[in-house]
Amino acid sequence: MHTDPAFTATAVLTHLGGPANVTSVTHCMTRLRLTLADPDAADGTGLRAVPGVLGVVADGAAWQIVLGPGVVDAVTDQVRARVEEGVQTGRPSVGADLKEDLRRRNSTPFKTALRRIANVFVPLIPALIGCGILAGLGGVLQNTGWLPGLTPALTTVASAFMALLAVFVGYNTAQEFGGTPVLGAAVAAVVVYPGVAKVTAFGTQLAPGQGGVLGALAAAFLATRVERFCRGRVPETLDVLLTPTVTVLVPGLITLYGLMYAAGTVATAIGAAANGLLATAGAPAGLLLGGLFLPLVMLGLHQALIPIHATLIQQQGYTVLLPLLSMAGAGQVGAALAVYVRLRHDRSLRTTIRSALPAGLLGVGEPLIYGVSLPLGRPFLTACAGGAAGGAFIGAFAMLGTKVGATAIGPSGWALFPLLSGNRSLAATAAIYAGGLLTGYTVGFLATWLTLPRSAPHQGVPPEEPPPQPDPGQQPTGLSGNL
Numbered sequence: 252m253h254t255d256p257a258f259t260a261t262a263v264l265t266h267l268g269g270p271a272n273v274t275s276v277t278h279c280m281t282r283l284r285l286t287l288a289d290p291d292a293a294d295g296t297g298l299r300a301v302p303g304v305l306g307v308v309a310d311g312a313a314w315q316i317v318l319g320p321g322v323v324d325a326v327t328d329q330v331r332a333r334v335e336e337g338v339q340t341g342r343p344s345v346g347a348d349l350k351e352d353l354r355r356r357n358s359t360p361f362k363t364a365l366r367r368i369a370n371v372f373v374p375l376i377p378a379l380i381g382c383g384i385l386a387g388l389g390g391v392l393q394n395t396g397w398l399p400g401l402t403p404a405l406t407t408v409a410s411a412f413m414a415l416l417a418v419f420v421g422y423n424t425a426q427e428f429g430g431t432p433v434l435g436a437a438v439a440a441v442v443v444y445p446g447v448a449k450v451t452a453f454g455t456q457l458a459p460g461q462g463g464v465l466g467a468l469a470a471a472f473l474a475t476r477v478e479r480f481c482r483g484r485v486p487e488t489l490d491v492l493l494t495p496t497v498t499v500l501v502p503g504l505i506t507l508y509g510l511m512y513a514a515g516t517v518a519t520a521i522g523a524a525a526n527g528l529l530a531t532a533g534a535p536a537g538l539l540l541g542g543l544f545l546p547l548v549m550l551g552l553h554q555a556l557i558p559i560h561a562t563l564i565q566q567q568g569y570t571v572l573l574p575l576l577s578m579a580g581a582g583q584v585g586a587a588l589a590v591y592v593r594l595r596h597d598r599s600l601r602t603t604i605r606s607a608l609p610a611g612l613l614g615v616g617e618p619l620i621y622g623v624s625l626p627l628g629r630p631f632l633t634a635c636a637g638g639a640a641g642g643a644f645i646g647a648f649a650m651l652g653t654k655v656g657a658t659a660i661g662p663s664g665w666a667l668f669p670l671l672s673g674n675r676s677l678a679a680t681a682a683i684y685a686g687g688l689l690t691g692y693t694v695g696f697l698a699t700w701l702t703l704p705r706s707a708p709h710q711g712v713p714p715e716e717p718p719p720q721p722d723p724g725q726q727p728t729g730l731s732g733n734l
Contacts, residue, residue: 256322256325256326256328256329257329258302259301259302259303259304259318259322259326259329260326260329260330260333261329261333262301262302263283263298263301263304263316263326263330264330264333264334266293266294266295266297266298266301267285267287267292267293267294267298267314268287268289268292268293269292270333270334270336271288272287272288272289272292272293273285273286273287273288273330273334274286274287274288274312276327276330276331276334277327277370278323278324278327279323279369279373279554280320280323280373280376280661281317281318281319281320281323281615281617282308282315282316282317282318282323282617283315283316283318283323283326283327283330284313284314284315284366285313285314285315285316285330286312286313286314287312287314288312290309290311290312290314293309293314295307295309298316299621303318303322303326304316304317304318305317305318305319305607305617305618305621305622306617306618306620306621306622306625307621308549308550310362310550313362313366317617317618317621319610319615319617319618320615365552365554365555366554367427367428368554368555368557368558369554369555369557370423370427371420371423371424371427371468372420372423372554372557372558372561373554373557374423375416375419375420375423376557376660376661377661378412378419379412379561379564379659379660379661380659380660380661380662380670382408382409382410382411382412382413382659383409383564383657383658383659383660383661383670384658384659384669384670385405385408385409386406386409386410386413386568386658386659387658387669387670387671387672388405388409388669389402389405389406389409390672390677391677392405393406394677413564413565414443415443416463416464416467416561416565417439417440417442417443417460417463417464417466417467418436418439418440418443418467419436420439420464420467420468420471421435421436421437421438421439421440421467421468421470421471421474422435422436422439422471423435424439424467424468424471424472424475425471425474425475428471428472428475429475429479430471430474430475430478430479430498431478431495431498434474434478434495434498434499435471435474435475436471437474437499437503438470438471438473438474438498438499438502438503438506439466439467439468439470439471441470441503441506441507441511442459442460442461442462442463442466442467442470442506442511443459443460443467444459445459447459447461447507447511450507450508452507452508452509452511452512453512455512457507457511457512458515460565461511461512461514461515462510462511462512462513462514462515462517462518463514463515463518463561463562463565463566464558464561464562464565465514465517465518465558465562466506466510466511466514466515466518468558469506469510469513469514470502470503470505470506470510471502473502473505473506473510474498474499474502477497477498477501477502478494478498481493481494481497481498482494518562518565518566519566521559521562521563522562522563522566522567525559525563525571525572526571526654529571529646529649529650529654530649530650530652531650532646532650533645533646533647533648533649533650534643534646534647534650535643535646536575536642536646537575537578537639537641537642537643537644537645537646537647537649538639538640538642538643538646539639539642540572540575540576540642540646541575541576541578541579541582541638541639541640541641541642541643541691542579542635542636542638542639542642543635544576544578544579544638545579545582545583545616545620545631545634545635545638546635548579548616548617548620549620549625553576556572556576557660559572560572560573560660561660563656564658564659564660567656568656568658568672569656569657569658569672569673570656570657570660571649571654571655571656573656573657573660573663573667574645574655574656574657574667574671574684574687575642575645575646576642576663577614577663577664577667577687577688578637578638578639578640578641578642578644578645578687578688578690578691579616579634579635579638579641579642579691580611580614580616580638580663580664580691581637581638581641581664581687581688581689581690581691581692581695582633582634582635582636582637582638582639582640582641582691582692582694582695583611583616583619583620583624583634583637583638583695584608584611584612584619584664584691584692584695585634585637585691585692585693585694585695585696585697585698585699586619586623586624586630586631586633586634586637586695586696586698586699587604587607587608587611587619587623587624587630587634588604588608588692588695588696589630589633589695589696589697589698589699589700589703590604590623590624590627590630590699590703591604591605592700593699593700593703594703600623603618603622603623604619604622604623606618607619607622607623611664612664612665613662613664613665613666614662614663614664614665614666614667615664619634627703629699629702629703630699630703633695633698633699633702633703634695634699636694636695636698637690637691637692637693637694637695637696637698638691638695639694640690640691640693640694640695641687641688641690641691641694642687642691643690644683644686644687644690644691645683645684645686645687648683652674653673653674653675653679653680653683654673654674654675655671655673655680655683655684655687656671656672656673656680657670657671657672658670658671658672664688665688667684668681668684671684
């Protein structure tokens with residue numbers, strides 16, 4: 252199977268109407284995200300058959316091509332280079348009026364907001380993963396008393412990024428919303444500056460970090476609005492002096508005397524709601540979250556949860572939601588195993604499962620979603636049932652007082668074990684998480700086995716064109732395709 256990034260990029264663009272039909276190029280950890288000027292020019296069927304393409308999600312002008320961790324970076328670079336080359340050489344492109352009309356028709360405010368929030372936080376995930384693993388390792392060393400001389404240094408390395416996370420959020424926010432990135436970072440830095448402890452707002456003394464990433468997001472967004480307001484009104488001779496000054500001053504004061512207090516209140520409410528929900532209705536909440544996460548991943552709407560995860564990690568040191576949501580992948584694995592055993596005659600499908608299953612165990616769900624459960628239809632629902640059961644299992648223990656959390660976002664499945672944390676011992680936390688995975692595997696398998704006929708057709712994929720199969724040599728190593 253051909254997995255050369257240049258070949259894949261060329262094939263993808265060919266089936267999407269050429270480089271001139273692409274108006275924006277971004278990516279997350281597993282998906283190439285493109286905006287098309289003319290969606291009708293795209294050939295979805297041909298695109299799905301491109302070697303290395305694990306799945307396609309089309310929502311009007313917004314197209315997501317699932318490629319997998321690692322592969323998506325290389326292919327994105329190739330696609331971006333071809334699109335930029337087309338612009339620089341003056342190739343004909345679709346008119347601006349058509350682009351704007353398509354953008355209006357195919358982008359709702361809600362979907363646009365989710366995409367833009369994802370664009371702010373997704374680039375931060377690799378650092379969150381690395382620092383989360385180091386934080387977990389530091390915690391183990393501290394609890395066991397091993398390498399006492401190394402533990403403080405390891406803790407410092409792991410905590411530095413989290414301490415300045417608001418600055419990075421501010422930088423990305425300004426970049427995403429059309430402002431100067433460093434000005435967005437400067438305003439967001441107010442949130443974490445130790446000197447804010449000397450400021451009183453609404454009769455309450457502020458605390459460094461109050462409002463967290465939500466405050467930084469709001470502050471940097473406000474900075475971009477102020478900057479854009481100034482750019483068209485300040486004389487050119489004074490622009491270089493006045494615009495940066497006003498952009499930092501006005502949003503900075505509003506952040507101190509309004510946003511930090513308001514965002515802090517919202518962040519506290521999010522933490523209290525998550526803890527209260529699991530403590531009082533953990534099993535039903537886990538069932539709902541675990542059961543609905545696969546459809547969210549399929550639609551790309553799960554990105555909206557990233558700020559909530561980041562807020563919980565900043566507040567408590569871990570997010571209690573991620574382990575629950577990870578159970579969706581367990582249900583998917585169980586359903587795929589049942590399909591593999593049940594449909595012995597379908598060699599193409601069984602080959603796809605063998606190739607995609609290792610990734611599924613590590614929490615990368617797209618290969619199994621688009622190659623197995625979704626084309627068959629019913630196994631997608633039974634996979635959701637398995638995820639719901641696993642989520643209910645972990646949620647039930649939360650009701651009993653044992654919380655299972657993750658110190659970073661990104662990995663799931665087996666890859667989440669190094670990032671587990673909670674209010675009990677690591678052994679107890681890991682045991683409960685493992686129990687949730689086993690529950691998800693078991694329920695997903697049984698529900699699929701009992702409902703899938705032996706002669707079930709592979710719906711949605713023509714018999715002469717088997718579903719695209721991920722290359723075993725390109726399987727990810729522990730990174731979650733759910734983010």
